[in-house]
Amino acid sequence: LQKAVLQLSVHDEKIRKKAFVTVSRSQGVTSITMDDKTGKMTVVGEVDTPVLVMKLRKLCNAEIVSVEVVKPPEKKPEPAKPAPAKPDTTKPAEIVAFPVTHMNYPYQYHSSYANSHYQPYGNSRVVVEEPNTCVLM
Numbered sequence: 001l002q003k004a005v006l007q008l009s010v011h012d013e014k015i016r017k018k019a020f021v022t023v024s025r026s027q028g029v030t031s032i033t034m035d036d037k038t039g040k041m042t043v044v045g046e047v048d049t050p051v052l053v054m055k056l057r058k059l060c061n062a063e064i065v066s067v068e069v070v071k072p073p074e075k076k077p078e079p080a081k082p083a084p085a086k087p088d089t090t091k092p093a094e095i096v097a098f099p100v101t102h103m104n105y106p107y108q109y110h111s112s113y114a115n116s117h118y119q120p121y122g123n124s125r126v127v128v129e130e131p132n133t134c135v136l137m
Contacts, residue, residue: 001030001070004049006041008034009061022055044070 010016016034023032023043030045043052049067056062 001044001046002049003068003070004043004047004052005065005067006043006049006053006056007063007065008039008041008056010039015060018059019056022059023052026052026055040065 008019010019016036019041020032020034023029023041026047028046029043032041032043034041043049049064053062053064
């Protein structure tokens, strides 16, 4: 990450808002702050600073004051957590159950589909006149 300090000559609230929008749309920006009294904007993130200044110069006069490399904050080692206490054997353990419906997985095969078949003519039989036909019952 890098921290870039830019000097902007912003005299109007409308231009100030446009500058914030322009910087926030840039890829890699982590945070933006601006001091209205001095006109300095601080941009933190992985940003190409010259490209950012070129975009801001379309709105107002912009110059690079400084660019610094920022180290990420070091994580403090967390203290060791105490071992979990043994569960109380006088109380039964809680069982969490989730409701199971046949629509949990919409494309899953369900046994109710096996019995649904289409019979267009109610009680009808198919008769085949061939002697070598195999019929399983």
